[in-house]
Amino acid sequence: MFGWQAPWPFQWGGGPTPIEQALSALRAGVGKGHAADQDGVEWRWREARAIGIAIAMTMGERALMQFYPETATSGLPFYADLFQLFGFSDQEIRDQASVLMRPREDAGTADLEALLQQIDGNFSLLDVPWENESTTVHGSAFETDGVSFHFEDARKESLYPNFSTAFLVHVAYDLSGAPPTSFAAQNAIRSARELLDDAIPAWCDYAIGGSAGGFILDASFLDWDRFDP
Secondary structure, three states, X not given: OOEOOEXXXXXXOOXXXXXXXXXXXXXXXXXXXXXXXXXXXXXXXXXXXXHHHHHHHOHHHHHHHOOOHHHOOOOHHHHHHHOOOOOOOHHXXXXXXXXXXXXXXXXXXXXXXXXXXXXXXOEEEOOOOHXXXXXXXXXXXXXXXXOOOOOEOOEOEOOOOOOOHHHXXXXXXXXXXXXXXXXXXXXHHHHHHHHHHHHXXXXXXXXXXXXXXXXXXXXXXXXXXXXXX
């Protein structure tokens, strides 16, 4: 059926539409033989009420759809504010928020890079050779008995005796040498931080910077470019 009772082309075939269900209930409410003939004034009044009731019947489903970013409509401003996704289209907000909302119990290197590239294809993970890693900060973990010095007046041990760069995730955001000053780039970095905070283990850390090609003095942004890791 099509026409006002079934909003074709959005719905075609199947069972009665919400408008038809509401109209049938309104007609049944006055009993057989008491409902006005079709196309009369009372019929049109009942049609209008059926449309209003059908709209109200869909509010529960619509509210539930806002719970998931990928199906949100009127709820998109909430996800844009939650994940700071400003300056993006509605569909881009749905795509990025759906990635950030999903719980992740584990993320290997390939999976983590794939998730980052869903935010922005310019993200990649840097593979640091083992010989370039720092595994231990040299120094005493605890004060040795019998010495006359210690690290600080009230401290008897070092803060991070076993710091290791092997627990640092190096993320490259390659913008062909340009700094990430645009709104889109800033939002992408913010989304990447949200993802990394949630995805990597608590004992790991991460660093986001430009590509690992070193930098040239007086030509590079030193707070963005990096030494070769």
